[in-house]
Amino acid sequence: MKLLDQLSEQLDELQALGLQRSRQVVQTPCGAHQVVNGRPVLSFNSNDYLGLANNAHVLEALNEGVRRYGAGSGASHLISGHSQAHQCLEEQLADLYGPHMPQARALSMCTGYMANLAVLSALTAGQSSAEIFSDALNHASIIDGARLSRAKVSVYPHRSTQALAQQLQASSAQTKLVVTDSVFSMDGTLAPLPELLALCEKHGAWLVVDDAHGFGVLGARGLGALEHFGLRSSHVVLMGTLGKSAGVAGAFVAAHDTVVQYLIQRARPYIYTTAAPPALAHALLTSVNIITGPLGHALRDQLHQLLQVWQAGLAQFLTVRSDLSRLPCLLPSATPIQPLVLGSNTAVMQASSALMQRGVWVSAIRAPTVPAGTARLRITFSAAHTQADVHTLLQGLQGLPALSPGAYLEKVPA
Ligand SMILES: Cc1ncc(COP(=O)(O)O)c(C=O)c1O
Known part of the structure; x- marks a missing residue:
């Protein structure tokens, strides 16, 4: 078989498995508020934890x-x-x-x-x-x-x-x-x-x-x-x-x-x-x-405060979302990387696009970046965020579609 045919077949397979990746075009500097594909969004994706990319x-x-x-x-x-x-x-x-x-x-x-x-x-x-x-x-x-x-x-x-x-x-x-x-x-x-x-x-x-x-x-x-x-x-x-x-x-x-x-x-x-x-x-x-120096210290303090707001808000949110609280979706992370493990590729893609429709951008991470069956929203915080941004994220999560009971158990071939 010609290489092009093989590649197309493999691309189709990735799509069928919900594993196809796509890129979003960012039109503004890295930061909490960005313009992506022509739309303003609040982003929780970058590893720019101190907001220095646009300092x-x-x-x-x-x-x-x-x-x-x-x-x-x-x-x-x-x-x-x-x-x-x-x-x-x-x-x-x-x-x-x-x-x-x-x-x-x-x-x-x-x-x-x-x-x-x-x-x-x-x-x-x-x-x-x-x-x-x-x-x-x-x-x-x-x-x-x-x-x-x-x-x-x-x-x-x-x-x-x-x-x-x-x-x-x-x-x-x-x-x-x-x-x-x-x-x-x-x-x-x-x-x-x-x-x-x-x-x-x-x-x-x-x-x-x-x-x-x-x-x-x-x-x-x-x-x-x-x-x-x-x-x-x-x-x-x-x-x-x-x-x-x-x-x-x-x-x-x-x-x-x-x-x-x-x-x-x-x-x-x-x-x-x-x-x-x-x-x-x-x-x-x-x-x-x-x-x-002192600014770095202040930025880390700001990050810790944001994490406290997030963790308190999330605990509250999980009491009303029983579909999520059944899942092992919380990892014991004390760092700005706060993943919500949803399990299936379908669930995580749906969640990511539902958030995007509300103007909140959180990427879906799937296999092979994470083990199959542990697809997740990888939420990252930056000192460039405000507490109001964290509340907007929490509100966005409240509007997520309910996960079907089998979502976490969906089998994804390695
Ligand atoms: C744990 C870890 N190591 C290494 C790298 C690679 O670093 P760089 O992006 O500078 O190539 C990354 C991220 O990309 C990472 O997350």
Whole structure:
């Protein structure tokens, strides 16, 4: 069969399963209120948790970065693309992570996806035997990084330190990497990092933490999961993204100096790509200053207040929506990621479009991003929202069509 015919058949299958995805065209900056497909909407989708994507200071820094460095970097970091802005950003981040890892050094990367590929592939490739231990609900970029590494991969049940302990005990690999999201991106829940680190130290393993959704949000200075849990270790490799709370784009790896030096020499997703525009790194210097300063503190306070309003409103709402209160729709999330797990693809698509008709935009998340049968509305809050916005969301949810009793049990092939 010709490739085009095969692809069309597979696209039809996705549609029949309710798994076809579509994109909405956004015509205004990232924020609470946006124009999408020509219509004003109140959005609860972005990972711009602090509202920095459209912050005046960050925008001014970006403009200044363009004036100073132009549009593009022109080459990869190891050729001629490593600008003073990249260098300053790395030094700023290394200073910040000093209290959490001895001899801390940071490396700026184009994206978090590439950072995970870089860390997992480079740290295992040159070793005689390596094993990666990965949480079952880790982000796709970790899964892909583990595949790229060609190391043995052992997936442990979600957040099960007991299962991980057994796997580590049974492993004879010389290099062991335990890798986990710090905040699970589709659940909003936290990994048990102190217990994971203790296990790593006991078994001579390294802990690779993907702090994509922790950086900026967790910890007194917004430094993320390590600060939140008060962890310090030279056996931690931290990946943070800069397109979420930092509001711009890119990512970084913070680790012991030797690890970063090795990544610079060996990590192919770092070496063989054009460096991100220096203007972005220049803007990020301002973002990171905001995150760790008094404004960042105030923005995190605002987020926590919004979460309290949401959780109180939701508890009230579930008392009147018995169809939803029967479902395991609430995950114990204390982060701005607040999923409502509805179960079936049909239910979640209906809910998302019913909300959109009311001018509230919440994306439906389905397999394979989340396990089949756990389709959900992934509601995310940002300091750019107001309490009135949260009430509008709650009102929108009140108008959702009732779920049929079998909705949660609908079978979705993997
Ligand atoms: C947990 C997690 N890790 C990594 C990434 C990839 O980061 P980036 O968007 O910077 O590629 C994301 C999101 O996209 C994520 O949610």
